[in-house]
Amino acid sequence: MSTFRALLVEKTDDGYRRSIVQRNLDELPDGDVLIEVRYSSLNYKDALSATGNPGVTRNFPHTPGIDAAGVVVESRTDAFKPGDDVVVIGFDLGMNTPGGFGERIRVPAGWVVPLPRGLSLEESMVLGTAGFTAALCVHKLEAAGTTPDSGPVLVTGATGGVGSVAVMLLAKLGYEVAAVTGKESQHDFLRRIGAARILSREEARAGADRPLGKETWGGAVDTVGGEILFNGVKQLRYGCSLAACGLVDSPAIPATVLPFILRNVNLLGVDSVQLPLAQKAEIWQKLAGPWHLPELAALRVDLTLDTVSDAIDRILAGQMVGRGVLVHGA
Numbered sequence: 001m002s003t004f005r006a007l008l009v010e011k012t013d014d015g016y017r018r019s020i021v022q023r024n025l026d027e028l029p030d031g032d033v034l035i036e037v038r039y040s041s042l043n044y045k046d047a048l049s050a051t052g053n054p055g056v057t058r059n060f061p062h063t064p065g066i067d068a069a070g071v072v073v074e075s076r077t078d079a080f081k082p083g084d085d086v087v088v089i090g091f092d093l094g095m096n097t098p099g100g101f102g103e104r105i106r107v108p109a110g111w112v113v114p115l116p117r118g119l120s121l122e123e124s125m126v127l128g129t130a131g132f133t134a135a136l137c138v139h140k141l142e143a144a145g146t147t148p149d150s151g152p153v154l155v156t157g158a159t160g161g162v163g164s165v166a167v168m169l170l171a172k173l174g175y176e177v178a179a180v181t182g183k184e185s186q187h188d189f190l191r192r193i194g195a196a197r198i199l200s201r202e203e204a205r206a207g208a209d210r211p212l213g214k215e216t217w218g219g220a221v222d223t224v225g226g227e228i229l230f231n232g233v234k235q236l237r238y239g240c241s242l243a244a245c246g247l248v249d250s251p252a253i254p255a256t257v258l259p260f261i262l263r264n265v266n267l268l269g270v271d272s273v274q275l276p277l278a279q280k281a282e283i284w285q286k287l288a289g290p291w292h293l294p295e296l297a298a299l300r301v302d303l304t305l306d307t308v309s310d311a312i313d314r315i316l317a318g319q320m321v322g323r324g325v326l327v328h329g330a
C-alpha cells in the first residue's frame with residue numbers, strides 16, 4: 001500500500017487546521033524502519049503539537065502522535081524484520097517527524113523497541129508515553145529509596161494520562177496513594193483505580209505561602225508543576241523524593257532551598273523523550289513483567305482518526321480522563 005490515512009495539521013492565516021488526508025509513503029522521511037501503525041495514543045504533548053506550540057512542533061504541515069505501536073513492514077537493519085511487533089515512543093516522533101496519528105511511520109532503528117513479551121500492542125498504547133512516564137517516575141522514586149513504608153505517595157493531575165497510570169501502578173505496588181484532582185465527578189474512578197485518599201487542587205495548594213509544610217508524603221509524582229509541585233516538595237517527609245514530569249499548570253515553581261537543606265528531600269527530574277533506548281527497554285520490560293497492569297482497560301478511551309481531533313480539544317481543556325487510545329483502521 002503506497003498511500004495511508006493520517007491526521008494532518010496545517011498552518012493557516014487564522015491558526016492551525018486539522019483534517020484527515022491520504023498521504024503517500026514517499027512523503028515520509030528517510031529512515032531504517034517502516035512501520036504499519038496499529039495503535040497510537042493521545043498525550044498532552046500531541047495536543048500542543050496539533051495547536052502549533054513551537055516548543056513541540058515547528059514544521060507544518062505535520063502529523064502528530066508521539067506514540068506508535070505496530071508491525072514492521074520494511075527494515076534496512078538486521079535488528080528488525082517484516083512482521084515484528086514494535087513500539088516507538090519519544091525521541092522526535094510526532095514532534096517534527098510524522099507521528100502515530102498516521103497509519104505509517106518511518107523512523108531510525110534507534111527509536112524502535114521490540115514489543116516485550118507479556119505486553120500486547122494495544123496495552124503498550126493504553127500506557128503510551130503517559131503510562132511509560134508514570135512508570136519512569138515510580139522507577140526513579142524507588143531508585144531514590146522510596147518504599148511503601150516511606151509513607152503515602154501524592155499523585156497530582158490524577159485523572160490525566162500520567163496521573164491515572166501512576167495511581168494504578170503505585171497502588172499495585174502496595175503504596176497508599178493520595179490523588180489530587182480538579183474533577184469532583186471522578187472521585188469514584190480514582191478510588192476504583194487505587195486511590196486511598198483524594199485531595200482537591202485547592203487542598204494541594206493550601207499553605208503555599210509558608211516556607212515549609214507538615215511532613216506528610218513519603219513520595220510524590222507531579223504532573224502539573226507550579227505551586228502544587230513545590231507544595232508537594234514542602235510536605236515531603238525527611239529524606240523523601242518528588243518526581244517532576246509535567247507542567248500543565250505552570251513550568252515555573254515558587255521555590256526556596258529550605259526543604260532541601262532542612263529536610264534532605266529530593267526533586268527528581270523525569271524525561272521519557274530522550275531517555276536512552278536501553279533504559280526505555282528496561283522500563284518496558286518492567287511494565288510487561290512485574291509491573292504489568294491487567295486492569296489497564298479501566299483507563300482506556302477508544303479514539304479513531306475521526307474522533308481524535310475532538311479529544312485533542314478535551315485534553316487541552318484538562319477534561320480527558322484516563323488514556324485515549326487511537327485505533328487505526330477502526
Ligand SMILES: NC(=O)c1ccc[n+]([C@@H]2O[C@H](COP(=O)([O-])OP(=O)(O)OC[C@H]3O[C@@H](n4cnc5c(N)ncnc54)[C@H](OP(=O)(O)O)[C@@H]3O)[C@@H](O)[C@H]2O)c1
Binds near residue numbers: 130161270316321
Ligand atoms: N517529562 C516527560 O517525559 C513527560 C512525558 C509525558 C507527559 N509529560 C507531561 O506531563 C503532563 C501530564 O501529561 P498527560 O498526558 O497526563 O496530560 P493530561 O492527560 O491532560 O493530564 C493532566 C491532568 O492535570 C490536571 N490539570 C489540568 N490542568 C490543571 C491545572 N491548571 N492545575 C492543576 N492540575 C491541572 C487534570 O487532572 P485532574 O482534573 O485530575 O486534576 C488533567 O487531567 C503534561 O505537562 C505533559 O507534557 C511529560
